[in-house]
Amino acid sequence: xxxxxxxxxxxxxxxxxxxxxxxxxxxxxxxxxxxxxxxxxxxxxxxxxxxxxxxxxxxxxxxxxxxxxxxxxxxxxxxxxxxxxxxxxxxxxxxxxxxxxxxxxxxxxxxxxxxxxxxxxxxxxxxxxxxxxxxxxxxxxxxxxxxxxxxxxxxxxxxxxxxxxxxxxxxxxxxxxxxxxxxxxxxxxxxxxxxxxxxxxxxxxxxxxxxxxxxxxxxxxxxxxxxxxxxxxxxxxxxxxxxxxxxxxxxxxxxxxxxxxxxxxxxxxx
Numbered sequence: 240x241x242x243x244x245x246x247x248x249x250x251x252x253x254x255x256x257x258x259x260x261x262x263x264x265x266x267x268x269x270x271x272x273x274x275x276x277x278x279x280x281x282x283x284x285x286x287x288x289x290x291x292x293x294x295x296x297x298x299x300x301x302x303x304x305x306x307x308x309x310x311x312x313x314x315x316x317x318x319x320x321x322x323x324x325x326x327x328x329x330x331x332x333x334x335x336x337x338x339x340x341x342x343x344x345x346x347x348x349x350x351x352x353x354x355x356x357x358x359x360x361x362x363x364x365x366x367x368x369x370x371x372x373x374x375x376x377x378x379x380x381x382x383x384x385x386x387x388x389x390x391x392x393x394x395x396x397x398x399x400x401x402x403x404x405x406x407x408x409x410x411x412x413x414x415x416x417x418x419x420x421x422x423x424x425x426x427x428x429x430x431x432x433x434x435x436x437x438x439x440x441x442x443x444x445x446x447x448x449x450x451x452x453x454x455x456x457x458x459x460x461x462x463x464x465x466x467x468x469x470x471x472x473x474x475x476x477x478x479x480x481x482x483x484x485x486x487x488x489x490x491x492x493x494x495x496x497x498x499x500x501x502x503x504x505x506x507x508x509x
Contacts, residue, residue: 266444266447268483268505270444270445271443271451272470275453276465276507278378279465281345282380283460284327284345285327288311293318294318294353309328309329309333309341321351323349324348325346326345329341329344330342343364343366346362347361356386357382359380364376373401373402375398375401376398379395390419392418392433396411397412398412399411399441408442410442412441413440414439417434418433419431420434430461431459434458434468436455437452438450438451438452451471451473454469456485461490465485466487467488468484468485469482482496482497493506
């Protein structure tokens with residue numbers, strides 16, 4: 240009997256097509272993981288663009304908008320006037336050194352240098368896609384650092400929406416905070432790491448509502464994936480949560496979705 244239930248769970252995770260009699264909804268975990276990582280990619284691209292154009296307070300080393308093959312436009316086109324509008328345009332599509340293909344553009348309004356306490360970045364999207372997944376909504380990033388010896392950020396996603404190439408939709412709202420835990424004193428962003436937590440809610444790719452609480456999420460700018468930390472997700476009316484575990488800190492595409500006694504290894508698919 241356990242083998243039959245586990246087979247149904249695995250089939251649902253892989254094919255996302257079974258109407259299960261049990262209450263396990265793995266799509267809540269994959270929906271959250273997909274959208275969270277996509278918006279983290281936006282954050283990374285903003286950091287790259289800011290560093291490449293000397294408006295972050297740090298440099299990007301070997302990584303940046305040159306490798307991302309984007310056209311970056313600053314208005315006003317100087318390094319001292321704020322607020323400043325930064326448009327990052329990927330045109331009809333280009334693939335970076337990590338194999339990520341982006342197209343379309345987004346616009347970021349900077350109130351100051353990204354790594355200066357009190358600065359704020361407001362991002363909107365224009366037909367912007369990452370590996371075929373279209374992103375919409377408003378992304379806000381605020382530097383909430385209390386002093387010059389630490390660096391903290393708060394980010395929010397308002398009316399976030401991700402649409403896959405096969406027209407599946409996930410909507411999302413989130414409020415998170417993070418603290419820089421590595422790379423604070425260096426000039427390159429490549430060794431920057433952040434640990435964060437937060438709250439979010441939305442509707443998964445399968446049309447089911449979910450709420451989520453993230454804890455100890457580790458994000459490395461040198462990696463395109465979330466690498467550790469957990470998320471507790473309540474889906475629909477199910478009182479038993481789905482747990483997403485992003486791993487042990489290794490930069491890879493693997494993560495795990497668990498429910499009760501069941502645990503399924505998954506791989507980011509985009």
